[in-house]
Amino acid sequence: MIELSPKTVKFISEHRNDDIRVLALKAKSYPDIDINEAVKQISGRQIAEKKIPSWAEQENIIYPKHLSMEQCSSEITARYKASLVSGETFADLTAGFGVDFYFISRQFNHAYYVERQEELCEIAKHNFKVLGANHIEFCNTDGVDFLDHMNTVDCIFIDPARRDSNGGKTVAISDCEPDICKLERKLVEKGRTVLIKLSPMLDIHNALKELTHISDIHIVSVNNECKELVIRMTKHSEPENSIADKAEICCKQFVNNATPQEFRFTYSEEKNTEIRYTDTIGEYLYEPGAAILKAGPFKLLSARYGVDKLHPNSHLYTSNKAVDFPGRRFKVIEISTFGKKELKAFLKDLEKANITIRNFPCSVDELRKKLKLKEGGDTYIFATTLNNGNKVLIKCRSVKSFIS
Numbered sequence: 106m107i108e109l110s111p112k113t114v115k116f117i118s119e120h121r122n123d124d125i126r127v128l129a130l131k132a133k134s135y136p137d138i139d140i141n142e143a144v145k146q147i148s149g150r151q152i153a154e155k156k157i158p159s160w161a162e163q164e165n166i167i168y169p170k171h172l173s174m175e176q177c178s179s180e181i182t183a184r185y186k187a188s189l190v191s192g193e194t195f196a197d198l199t200a201g202f203g204v205d206f207y208f209i210s211r212q213f214n215h216a217y218y219v220e221r222q223e224e225l226c227e228i229a230k231h232n233f234k235v236l237g238a239n240h241i242e243f244c245n246t247d248g249v250d251f252l253d254h255m256n257t258v259d260c261i262f263i264d265p266a267r268r269d270s271n272g273g274k275t276v277a278i279s280d281c282e283p284d285i286c287k288l289e290r291k292l293v294e295k296g297r298t299v300l301i302k303l304s305p306m307l308d309i310h311n312a313l314k315e316l317t318h319i320s321d322i323h324i325v326s327v328n329n330e331c332k333e334l335v336i337r338m339t340k341h342s343e344p345e346n347s348i349a350d351k352a353e354i355c356c357k358q359f360v361n362n363a364t365p366q367e368f369r370f371t372y373s374e375e376k377n378t379e380i381r382y383t384d385t386i387g388e389y390l391y392e393p394g395a396a397i398l399k400a401g402p403f404k405l406l407s408a409r410y411g412v413d414k415l416h417p418n419s420h421l422y423t424s425n426k427a428v429d430f431p432g433r434r435f436k437v438i439e440i441s442t443f444g445k446k447e448l449k450a451f452l453k454d455l456e457k458a459n460i461t462i463r464n465f466p467c468s469v470d471e472l473r474k475k476l477k478l479k480e481g482g483d484t485y486i487f488a489t490t491l492n493n494g495n496k497v498l499i500k501c502r503s504v505k506s507f508i509s
Contacts, residue, residue: 109146113139117146118164125151149174156180157204165235167228173202178302181359182325182333183208189323189337190298192259198248199264203229205302207238209262217258219244219251249283252291261296267304278303278315286315293318293340301338305331309400312336313352321353326396328360329433350376356396358431366394366431370402378404382492383413386440387425390487390501392461394432406430419464419489427504435485435501442497451498457482458500463489465496
């Protein structure tokens with residue numbers, strides 16, 4: 106276990122907000138300080154202030170190397186996963202730094218922390234003592250070996266490594282380590298519920314084909330960035346080849362401190378829903394949130410919210426009446442084609458704007474250069490294609506509430 110001298114602990118506290126690169130360059134100025142460890146702890150705390158705020162408030166938390174901090178879950182996503190399960194016994198087979206483990210374990214009376222890296226195991230023992238978690242059994246061993254010999258528990262959590270032997274990121278289930286496809290039968294035998302955290306880049310339809318005990322899939326986004334894809338499996342889920350269209354998909358979207366947005370559906374519902382397209386843009390424009398764009402319930406969005414889709418591939422919606430749409434919402438100000446005269450009027454007195462491309466034949470940078478607009482401001486411009494094939498620019502302002 107890492108032992109920090111009183112001088113190093115004091116140094117970390119006094120320099121907690123400093124630039125770690127500057128501190129590292131001044132190492133010779135602090136001969137009595139373990140500067141490498143101090144920098145690691147200051148860096149970890151700075152990441153934790155944004156990622157795990159309740160831990161950052163604790164002075165005695167020990168942080169691991171940067172890669173572990175980079176890979177660990179945020180508190181907001183860990184708390185969400187914890188809300189999905191509860192019971193008597195819980196085992197995390199790839200516990201790591203322990204963010205997911207800690208928050209999920211609070212839903213259970215006894216928890217097994219399983220981690221093959223001795224250093225992370227020792228750090229977790231220290232941190233969970235600081236956090237007052239005394240219902241934990243620590244197992245410094247390989248998760249697959251532990252699975253082979255463990256008793257049945259109410260919940261198993263596993264977060265397979267998504268990097269190959271060269272450190273490159275992988276997204277396919279079979280490319281992760283361990284391979285969940287090979288372990289699936291054993292996982293559902295040993296865990297009454299199994300939670301699997303996977304890459305947000307994973308193809309959901311492939312997951313539904315490769316795994317046969319899925320009960321539901323959760324896609325989690327934070328501030329419009331897709332962060333996690335979480336699969337819940339149970340032994341009593343429907344048999345192979347019958348779940349692809351029936352498994353529930355939950356899109357959970359956290360935006361700053363607002364009430365989270367949620368959209369639930371099945372692909373069977375999506376297939377059997379009619380969608381409305383339009384060539385006319387109404388008073389309001391809607392862009393689905395990142396989790397929903399990932400899941401793709403594009404017909405259901407139109408049906409449930411009474412909005413029209415601009416084009417099969419544009420993924421933008423419109424209406425004349427404001428609706429509480431799960432994503433970004435805008436009041437339309439002006440619409441323009443690319444006629445020279447019309448475009449000149451559209452851009453009059455406009456120096457900067459936030460530009461988004463949806464089904465449009467150029468990049469944001471290319472369009473920004475063409476329109477001679479700087480980035481930023483309160484104006485939003487969407488470049489897109491309508492159902493009739495026309496290319497248009499839509500000038501909008503963001504609407505956070507539809508009280509008016």
